[in-house]
Amino acid sequence: MNVKSFIKKFRSKTKEFFSDEYGGNLIEYALLVGFALFIFFIIVGVVTSLLDWTVGLSNDFFNLFG
Numbered sequence: 001m002n003v004k005s006f007i008k009k010f011r012s013k014t015k016e017f018f019s020d021e022y023g024g025n026l027i028e029y030a031l032l033v034g035f036a037l038f039i040f041f042i043i044v045g046v047v048t049s050l051l052d053w054t055v056g057l058s059n060d061f062f063n064l065f066g
Contacts, residue, residue, distance in 0.1 A: 018025065
């Protein structure tokens with residue numbers, strides 16, 4: 001396989017990818033990934049704040065007796 005045929009094939013494949021109407025486009029994929037990361041970080045933030053809250057309560061509880 002020579003370089004010219006590789007470049008030609010690469011161009012045709014990228015053109016098919018960006019013009020494909022059924023597979024979605026790059027902007028839709030980027031929005032889906034961004035939304036998934038947004039929800040993920042919200043969930044992680046809530047869980048870590050709950051963990052910090054319980055650790056703070058347990059420290060206060062043990063400081064009452066010692």
